[in-house]
Amino acid sequence: MQCIRAYARDESTLSAAISRLEELVEIPSVSSEAEGPLPFGKENAKVLNKALAIGKQLGFETENHDYYCGSIILGGEGEEEVGIICHLDVVPAGSGWIFPPFELTEKDGLLIGRGTDDNKGPAIAALAAMEYFAKQGKKLPFSVRLILGCNEESGMEDLPYFLKVRKAPFFSFTPDSVYPVCNGEKGIAEMELALGPAGDEILDISGGTASNAVADKAEILLVESCAKRLPDTLPEGITVEQTKAGVFVRAVGKAAHAAMPEGSQNAIGMLAAFLTDAKILDSNSPQAKAFAFLKRALGDYYGEGLDIEASDEQSGRLTCIGGIIRLQNGVIMQNFNVRYPVTANMEKLFENAKKLAEQEGLTLTLPRDSKGYYFSPDRPEIAALIKACEDALGKKTEPYVMGGGTYARVFPNTVAFGIGTGEEPTALGPGRGGAHQRDEYIKVDTLALGIEVITRAILELAALKNKEER
Structure with missing residues (x-):
């Protein structure tokens, strides 16, 4: 099996990930009023179509859940699934950007554009992690379902619809926070x-x-x-x-x-x-x-x-x-x-x-x-994510509870997990670079680390599932 760290930092892996991210950033997917069968407007439908097309090109099964959200699925053994939940909608760009908000600009190790950090970049990192396992040719003891929401920023009406048409995975994480594991939200x-x-x-x-x-x-x-x-x-x-x-x-x-x-x-x-x-x-x-x-x-x-x-x-x-x-x-x-x-x-x-x-x-x-949520830090799945994080970061970490809100509060058995490092986005000056700020960016190193951590997390969850089934 190829070294996970080497795969995540390989030039071909990152080049492909950045190219895919560019395709998503170009679409100004700000939620708008429903247009016919499109509950969150044309741009959100367009970005979902693009993401699912990328998944299909990579050989994955895809599902469009009536444009509320979509799924890219890495098939595994058995009927159980692990979920990775990201969102493709973004907040409005606003004014005062140095760089064009809906074009991906690569500069000094930064990938700049609306949604690069929140949350299109993490979605692309998750897809690259799934691709790692697809290339190995060995099936996991569960399927991995990447759920791509279209309404996280303005209501979270997307995931409740998913639960009407599909069964929730036995465990999910959303890479829409910072490392290590957020095991609770107020x-x-x-x-x-x-x-x-x-x-x-x-x-x-x-x-x-x-x-x-x-x-x-x-x-x-x-x-x-x-x-x-x-x-x-x-x-x-x-x-x-x-x-x-x-x-x-x-x-x-x-x-x-x-x-x-x-x-x-x-x-x-x-x-x-x-x-x-x-x-x-x-x-x-x-x-x-x-x-x-x-x-x-x-x-x-x-x-x-x-x-x-x-x-x-x-x-x-x-x-x-x-x-x-x-x-x-x-x-x-x-x-x-x-x-x-x-x-x-x-x-x-x-x-x-x-x-x-x-x-x-x-x-x-x-x-x-x-309502908030809380899971014991002793829960085996959380311990698996912590181990994946520590192996990638090379240091001891502890789960935390935060006051912010992610998909984890509206989806069963879900925690927030990376891919942010907690580092302040200061590279472009004050008031720039953050998730909802002007000139939003994600570092190429952060994207690579996200690919590594998510890949390791899937592997640790697979080891846990195999252990349970012995």
């Missing part, structure tokens, strides 16, 4: 707080850009009469501008992902604190009381201000951030993104927060609650 909930009508003093308010990120900017437009209540000295991060339209109060904080808010500063919380502490709004108004509540709610990152703090040994502390504040049909709305421990009950936590809000005459709802 629950993710979204709460919406109605702070009441804008009233007579608030003309407009906005803040934040995403519900799952700490807001780094926020501003409120007040009537001119509020200017008389402005203090002589402003807190750090707060600015005021008096215009013909009214008085703008702006806050600038520091952004962070909702799963890792430590070290950030929420601009909405800063704005609420300033309005409250300086008594900018009429102290007898409902709006003043509402912002005092918001100051409390955003005063920490662990849900203490909403009475939802929780923690456990497996996944650590609950985190809670305010992502977006906006004026909606004359009502001020604030969202909260909560990442809660795997053993916590979000429904009970929500009731605590709802009760607090109701005491202030405010309305809190829970429009989204995605």
